[in-house]
Amino acid sequence: MKVSIQGNKGSYHDVAAHECFAGVDIDELERDTFKEVFADVSEGRAEAGVIAIENSIAGSILENYDLLLKNDLHIRGEHYLRISHQLMALPGTTIDEITEVRSHPMAIKQCQNFLDRYPDWRIVEAPDTAGSAALIRRRMMDGTAAIASRRAAELYELDIIAENIETNEQNYTRFLVISKNDIYSPDADKTSIVFKAADKPGSLAAVLTVFADLGINLSKIESRPVVGRSFRYYFYTDFDAGLHEARTQKALREIDQHTSWLQILGSYRHGKLFE
Numbered sequence: 487m488k489v490s491i492q493g494n495k496g497s498y499h500d501v502a503a504h505e506c507f508a509g510v511d512i513d514e515l516e517r518d519t520f521k522e523v524f525a526d527v528s529e530g531r532a533e534a535g536v537i538a539i540e541n542s543i544a545g546s547i548l549e550n551y552d553l554l555l556k557n558d559l560h561i562r563g564e565h566y567l568r569i570s571h572q573l574m575a576l577p578g579t580t581i582d583e584i585t586e587v588r589s590h591p592m593a594i595k596q597c598q599n600f601l602d603r604y605p606d607w608r609i610v611e612a613p614d615t616a617g618s619a620a621l622i623r624r625r626m627m628d629g630t631a632a633i634a635s636r637r638a639a640e641l642y643e644l645d646i647i648a649e650n651i652e653t654n655e656q657n658y659t660r661f662l663v664i665s666k667n668d669i670y671s672p673d674a675d676k677t678s679i680v681f682k683a684a685d686k687p688g689s690l691a692a693v694l695t696v697f698a699d700l701g702i703n704l705s706k707i708e709s710r711p712v713v714g715r716s717f718r719y720y721f722y723t724d725f726d727a728g729l730h731e732a733r734t735q736k737a738l739r740e741i742d743q744h745t746s747w748l749q750i751l752g753s754y755r756h757g758k759l760f761e
Contacts, residue, residue: 490515490526490535496616496638502567502661503536518613520550524557527664534562535664540706541569542658544592551710551722554664554680554751561678561752562670563663566759570657571597573648574619574639575631581647586610588618589633597633600651619644658759662752674728674753676705680720681741681748682712690721692744697725700733722751729753 489512491499503514515532517523526532537553540546554561571593575584586608587594587601593615594601601609612618618632623642631647632638639646683689697704706724711717727734729750742748 487512487534488515488526488532489513490517490523490532492517492520492523492537493614494616494620494638496619496635496641497614498567498569498635498659499536499538499661500616501635501637502538502565502659505567506536506563506565506661506663507534520547520553524553524559524664527559527666528557530666533665535559536565537662537664538659539564539662540660541592542656543596543654546708548708548710550662551708554722555710555720555749559664559666560668560670561662561754562665562667563754564676564757565661565663566658566757567661568657569596569652569659570636570650571615571633571652572636572639572646573600573631573633573651574622574642574644574646576622576626576628577643577645579628579631579645579647583629584631584647586627586630587633588612588621588630590615590618593633596653596657597651599653600648616641660757663754670729670753671755672728672730674730674755676724676726676756677729677734677753678722678724678751679738679748680722680751681745682718682720684744684746685718689744693721693741696737696740696744700737702727702733702737726756 489503493499523535527535537550588610591611615634616638619634619638619642703726708722709719
């Protein structure tokens with residue numbers, strides 16, 4: 487099964503993909519950008535894509551909300567991954583020999599308290615965590631360390647010289663599985679939609695009231711601007727009910743009168759969040 491990911495083997499997208507498709511023989515397409523991942527799935531080069539959509543510390547990845555709207559793809563599942571950063575370098579390297587650290591900007595930010603202990607280190611931002619580890623191995627870069635996953639250290643045969651260096655232990659990333667297939671499982675218990683509220687007072691409040699009256703919990707709402715319409719917004723919404731449930735169908739019928747446009751992005755099983 488071909489699965490497109492952003493990043494190299496050993497990246498957190500790679501880890502998430504293997505956990506999402508546990509027991510399945512997957513062939514990963516490693517891409518530099520999320521736009522390429524969406525294109526792979528849209529154009530049939532991959533059967534599925536795995537994309538990060540939000541992080542418990544850094545917040546939403548707004549680019550991917552926009553790409554969900556621009557591409558006619560569907561959310562088939564979600565997965566929560568505990569992000570645990572490791573500092574790694576060539577075998578035999580000690581932490582006292584490090585002069586430079588490379589990683590993705592978000593990983594660097596999430597390890598800032600640890601990095602502040604070493605003010606003399608040169609910090610280099612890179613496109614990918616695992617790509618930084620791969621570069622160190624490929625170029626045999628003495629004195630340079632990468633911040634990446636344990637899987638990256640194993641794949642590129644690097645030593646972990648400092649473990650679990652993230653500032654906040656409650657660091658999770660939510661990933662979505664996207665595909666062209668819009669056939670949703672009957673045991674789905676979570677649904678994602680995007681809509682534009684009708685251009686009249688109280689429309690958004692009316693939509694939210696419909697969900698409240700039907701006892702449907704809204705777990706996420708994110709606004710994104712409508713390009714070409716000043717101060718008009720799309721509202722991306724996740725709620726805790728499957729598309730096949732009667733209350734969901736009733737909610738969608740009732741909010742129709744309060745929206746000018748609505749699209750179902752997906753209906754799937756809740757991902758498990760391990761605290």
